[in-house]
Amino acid sequence: MLIGLTGTPGTGKTSVSRLLEKRRGWKVIYLNDLIKEEHLYTEIDEERNAVVADIELIRSRLTGIINEMEKESTNGIVILESHLAHHITDIAIVLRAYPPELKKRLEMRGYSEEKIKENAEAEAIDLILAEAFEWCDRVYEVNTTGRTAEETAGDVERIIDHLLSGKEEELQEYTPGSLDWIDSVP
Numbered sequence: 001m002l003i004g005l006t007g008t009p010g011t012g013k014t015s016v017s018r019l020l021e022k023r024r025g026w027k028v029i030y031l032n033d034l035i036k037e038e039h040l041y042t043e044i045d046e047e048r049n050a051v052v053a054d055i056e057l058i059r060s061r062l063t064g065i066i067n068e069m070e071k072e073s074t075n076g077i078v079i080l081e082s083h084l085a086h087h088i089t090d091i092a093i094v095l096r097a098y099p100p101e102l103k104k105r106l107e108m109r110g111y112s113e114e115k116i117k118e119n120a121e122a123e124a125i126d127l128i129l130a131e132a133f134e135w136c137d138r139v140y141e142v143n144t145t146g147r148t149a150e151e152t153a154g155d156v157e158r159i160i161d162h163l164l165s166g167k168e169e170e171l172q173e174y175t176p177g178s179l180d181w182i183d184s185v186p
C-alpha cells in the first residue's frame with residue numbers, strides 16, 4: 001500500500017518518516033532527494049533555490065521502485081515522503097503546524113525570512129490540504145502543533161494501521177477541515 005506523507009516544509013514529514021522506518025520497518029521514498037539525484041525536474045528556479053518537479057516523469061520513475069519496495073516492506077507499506085507526495089498517491093496524510101510554530105521550526109533550520117514567510121502563508125491558507133483534496137481519494141490531517149515528532153509519528157502509525165486493518169471508520173479524529181489558521185500570519 002502506497003501512502004503519501006505530505007505537508008508544508010517544516011511540518012515534520014522527514015522526522016516522522018525516519019521514526020517509522022526504524023520502528024515499523026516500513027520503506028520510505030524521500031521523494032525530494034530522488035528528484036534531485038535523478039534530475040526528475042524540468043528546470044531550476046535559481047531565485048527560489050528550488051527545482052520545478054516533473055510530475056509525469058516522477059510518476060513513471062516511481063512505478064517500478066514502488067512495486068519493488070512494497071515486496072520488501074513490512075505489511076507492504078511504502079511511504080512517499082514529500083510536500084509533492086499528494087500529486088502522486090491516492091492516499092495522503094497531511095501534516096499541519098500552526099504557522100507561528102512552523103515559523104519557529106523553519107527559523108531553527110536556517111530558512112531565509114522570505115522562505116519562512118512563504119511557507120507560513122501557504123500553511124495558513126491550507127494550500128497543501130486543498131491540493132490533496134484535489135488529487136487524492138483519501139485525505140487524513142494530523143495537527144502536529146504542540147506535539148513532539150514521536151507523538152506525530154504515533155498519529156501517522158495509527159492511521160496506517162487502521163488503513164491496513166480496514167478500520168478507517170475509526171479515524172474520525174483525522175478528518176480534515178477542523179483547522180482555521182487564516183488569520184494566524186502576522
Ligand SMILES: Nc1ncnc2c1ncn2[C@@H]1O[C@H](COP(=O)(O)OP(=O)(O)O)[C@@H](O)[C@H]1O
Binds near residue numbers: 010147
Ligand atoms: N510534532 C512534531 N512533529 C514533527 N516534527 C516536529 C514536531 N514538533 C517539532 N518538530 C520539529 O520540526 C522539524 C520538522 O523538520 P522535518 O522533519 O525536516 O520537516 P519536513 O520534512 O516536513 O520539512 C524537526 O526539527 C522536528 O524535530
